[in-house]
Structures are given as structure tokens and as C-alpha cells.
Amino acid sequence: MSGAGPRAIRLERFAGSFRAATDIVRLEERAPGPGEIAVRNLWCGVNGIFDTQIARNAVDYVKIKPPTLTGVEAIGVVTAVGPGVDFSIGDAAITTRFTGGYRECNVGPASQFTGAPSTDRVWLALASTGVSALLALEHVGQLRDGETVAVSAAAGGLGHLIVQLAKLRGCHVVAVCGGVEKAAFVRGLGADRVIDYRGEDVAAVLAAEYPDAIDVAIDTVGGAIFDAFLDNLAVHGRLVAGGAAQDLEGRPEVITAPRIVHKLYYKAASVRGFMNGLLPELWPEARGRLFALQAAGALRVTFDTVPFHGLDQVYDAVERLLSGQSMGKVVVELQ
Numbered sequence: 659m660s661g662a663g664p665r666a667i668r669l670e671r672f673a674g675s676f677r678a679a680t681d682i683v684r685l686e687e688r689a690p691g692p693g694e695i696a697v698r699n700l701w702c703g704v705n706g707i708f709d710t711q712i713a714r715n716a717v718d719y720v721k722i723k724p725p726t727l728t729g730v731e732a733i734g735v736v737t738a739v740g741p742g743v744d745f746s747i748g749d750a751a752i753t754t755r756f757t758g759g760y761r762e763c764n765v766g767p768a769s770q771f772t773g774a775p776s777t778d779r780v781w782l783a784l785a786s787t788g789v790s791a792l793l794a795l796e797h798v799g800q801l802r803d804g805e806t807v808a809v810s811a812a813a814g815g816l817g818h819l820i821v822q823l824a825k826l827r828g829c830h831v832v833a834v835c836g837g838v839e840k841a842a843f844v845r846g847l848g849a850d851r852v853i854d855y856r857g858e859d860v861a862a863v864l865a866a867e868y869p870d871a872i873d874v875a876i877d878t879v880g881g882a883i884f885d886a887f888l889d890n891l892a893v894h895g896r897l898v899a900g901g902a903a904q905d906l907e908g909r910p911e912v913i914t915a916p917r918i919v920h921k922l923y924y925k926a927a928s929v930r931g932f933m934n935g936l937l938p939e940l941w942p943e944a945r946g947r948l949f950a951l952q953a954a955g956a957l958r959v960t961f962d963t964v965p966f967h968g969l970d971q972v973y974d975a976v977e978r979l980l981s982g983q984s985m986g987k988v989v990v991e992l993q
Contacts, residue, residue, distance in 0.1 A: 663687045665969050666761035669724050672715045676706075677973045679713035680728060688765055690740035696765045697751045699734035701779045703759065703786050703815075704972065704988040706979035707878075707901055719936060720756060729759020729972070732992070733774060733782035743768040750774040752785045754941070760972050762992055772945065780959045783815065783987045784948040785941075788959075790900070790934040791819040792944045794876050798932045799898045801827060805873035806892070808832040808864075810883045812849065813840035815962075815987035816900070820876055821847045822957055832868060834860055834883060840985055847958065861886035870925070876900055876932075888921055888929070895927040960986035967991050 663684045673679035690696045711717045712728065736749045745751060751771040758764050774781035794816075795801045807824040811817045812833035824831050825848040833849035835841055841854045853863050864872070864886050873894070875887035878901035887897050922928060951957050962984040966975040972990050979988045 664761065664763035667728050667969065667972060669712065669722065669726050669728050671724055672722075673713055676709040676713045676728075676976050682969060685761065685763070687763075690738050690765050692740050693742050693767055693769075694740040694765060695736050695743055695745045695751065695768045695771060696738040696763065697732075697734040697753070697771065698737050698763050699732040699759075699761060699992050700777050701733050701782055702729055702972065702990050702992055703731040703782055704975045704979050704990060705730055706976045706988075709976050710980065719933065727757040727761060729761065730754060730756050731782060731786040732759045732761070732764065733777055733779065733785075734764070734992075735777055737763075739768075745771070745773070750777045750781070752782055754786045754789070756935070760969065762969060772942070775949070775953075779961065779989050780952065781949070782989065783819075783959050783961070784952055784957070785945050787815045787987055788819050788948045788957075789941050789944045790932075791816055791823055792948060793934060793937055793940055794898050794900050794932045795820060795823055795874065797937065797940060798930050799874040799876065799896050801829070801874050804828045804830075806830045806832065806868065806871050808834070808868070808872045808875040808887055808890075810834045810877045810879040810887075812844045812852070813985045814878075815984075816878060817876075818844065818847060818960055818986060819957070821849050824874075825849075826951070826956060832864070832872070834879075836982065843960070843985060855883070861889065864890040872897075874898065888918070891921070891925060891927040893925045893927070895925060897927070897929045898932050899929060900932040962986045962988045964988075965991070 666685050667680050668683045670681050731754045733752045736745050736751050752774050753771050755770045807829045809817050809820045813835040831849045832851045833844045834853045836856045841852045845852050868890050871892050872890050873892050875897045877884050975988050975990050
């Protein structure tokens with residue numbers, strides 16, 4: 659790393675981990691051109707699973723050819739503007755586009771940024787993870803008021819917002835998480851039934867208390883929790899697969915069980931994949947609704963208690979998220 663320009667994390671090679679695949683480099687400084695703005699990033703959000711899969715070239719819808727910058731989401735302050743943009747110097751600006759996150763400064767088309775009331779990290783969490791939560795529930799899960807909703811990793815950055823958004827729709831929420839502290843946190847968000855998988859068998863609890871009763875399940879874990887959600891879907895139930903944290907390696911698993919069709923057909927139920935990056939046309943409306951809910955005091959955005967400062971600590975933040983120990987949204991303060 660040489661020079662005096664702003665720093666960024668760049669994918670240099672494919673490897674088994676984000677740390678092994680990337681280096682911190684200096685970027686060449688340039689002024690924004692027509693239709694562009696320059697932003698000094700203050701906070702970036704961490705997406706450990708996506709980062710790991712990018713490092714392994716395992717994200718099908720993103721075609722990667724190193725070298726390429728990394729990171730998806732950041733919020734900062736506009737430092738310069740080119741002609742023909744609606745932003746002004748000093749405005750808060752958020753990006754949720756790949757290559758815009760893990761960098762100290764960003765220059766690019768104004769269309770790739772959205773404004774925010776301030777540079778508070780709350781707006782970053784809502785514009786990124788919040789949008790994912792809302793679209794997973796409503797667009798893919800087709801949530802209706804008063805339904806029974808199950809969510810895995812309920813104490814995480816995504817899960818804790820799904821719990822609240824479902825409760826705002828009058829839903830009965832079954833939240834799965836690990837550990838006494840996380841269980842208390844999720845219960846405090848309004849979850850009706852909290853299943854601590856460290857002390858309870860998720861499949862047994864659902865079979866006893868919610869047989870064929872789950873209208874919408876949002877799962878980002880996979881494995882046995884996915885199976886338990888699937889087994890207890892209601893008639894017309896929808897299981898939304900938003901990740902598979904237990905199976906980042908993608909290794910084949912030999913399972914002897916009836917084919918999934920037998921668990922879906924007679925209930926007219928479905929399993930649906932959710933990938934927020936494939937729904938950019940829906941982001942503005944979802945973001946506007948979330949910002950309005952936050953302004954009205956209807957949401958509680960929680961951040962992990964472990965602080966991370968500086969671009970160098972993005973690696974530690976990614977590994978913290980992958981460890982399963984975090985609670986709430988994981989972010990890094992860049993400046």
C-alpha cells in the first residue's frame with residue numbers, strides 16, 4: 659500500500675476467507691464529474707456471509723474478476739458534487755451498491771446514492787438491512803396482517819428488524835436465537851415465543867406448539883432450523899430462504915427423507931429464495947417507509963456492543979458476525 663489517497667479493501671484473489679482474499683489499497687483521488695458526487699464515508703455495514711462468498715467467487719448473480727473493490731453499504735457526508743446532481747456539499751449520503759462499502763471515500767454516479775436525514779448509522783442500517791427485512795417479509799413472503807411468523811437468527815441485524823416489522827403488522831412472532839442474553843433481547847422486541855436453540859429443541863417446540871401453523875418463515879441459517887420451519891408450514895405457508903449460515907462451504911449432505919414436494923403439495927405451501935441485491939427497483943419505496951417508521955419512533959435499531967474503528971477492523975467485524983456472537987447490526991466506524 660503506497661500513496662496518500664483514501665484507503666479501500668480490494669479483492670485481489672479468490673480464497674477461503676475474506677481476510678485471505680483481500681488487501682487494503684490506496685485509491686487515486688479524483689473530483690466528481692457530471693452527474694457524480696464524492697462522499698467521505700463515516701460508517702460501513704458488515705455483511706459477513708456475502709463477503710465470504712464473494713471471496714470464494716460463490717455469489718452467482720455477481721460476476722467477479724479480481725481486482726475489485728468490496729463492501730456493499732456505507733453512509734457518509736458529501737464533500738464535492740459534479741454538475742447536474744441534486745446533492746449538496748454537507749448532505750448525508752448512503753450507498754447500498756457493491757464496491758461502495760469498504761472504502762474511506764467514494765466517487766460515483768449520484769444515482770447510486772440516496773439521501774438521509776443525517777449521517778447517523780441508524781439510517782444506514784435501515785437503508786440496507788432494514789430494506790432486506792421488509793422485502794423478505796412483504797414482497798417475497800407476502801405477509802398478511804395477523805399471521806404467524808417464524809424467524810431464525812432473530813437477534814441479528816436482519817432478524818431483530820424482522821421481528822419488529824412483523825409485530826407492526828399484528829403478527830404472532832416465533833423467534834429462534836441462541837443464548838439467554840439474545841433470548842431476552844428478542845423478547846423485549848415483542849416476540850411472542852422465543853426459542854433458545856441452546857436450551858430447547860426447535861423442531862420439538864414447533865411440532866408441539868405450532869404444528870402446521872407457520873404462515874411465513876424467514877430463515878437465514880439453514881440446516882435443522884430450515885427443516886423444522888418446513889415441517890410446520892401452514893396451508894399456503896411460505897418459507898423464505900434468505901441465507902444458509904450453517905452451510906457456507908456448500909458441501910453435499912446426505913439426507914434420507916421424503917422429497918420436499920410431499921411437504922408442500924397438500925398444503926399448497928412454498929419455499930422461496932430471497933436475495934435483496936436482485937430487487938433494486940423496490941428499494942426506494944421500502945426505504946421511504948422504513949425512514950418514516952423510524953421518524954415516528956416505531957422501530958428500535960440495535961447495534962452490536964463490540965465497537966470497530968477504522969478500515970483495518972473490517973476484517974475483525976466480518977469475523978465477529980460469522981462467529982454468531984453478535985447481537986444487532988454490525989458496523990464499522992471509518993473516520
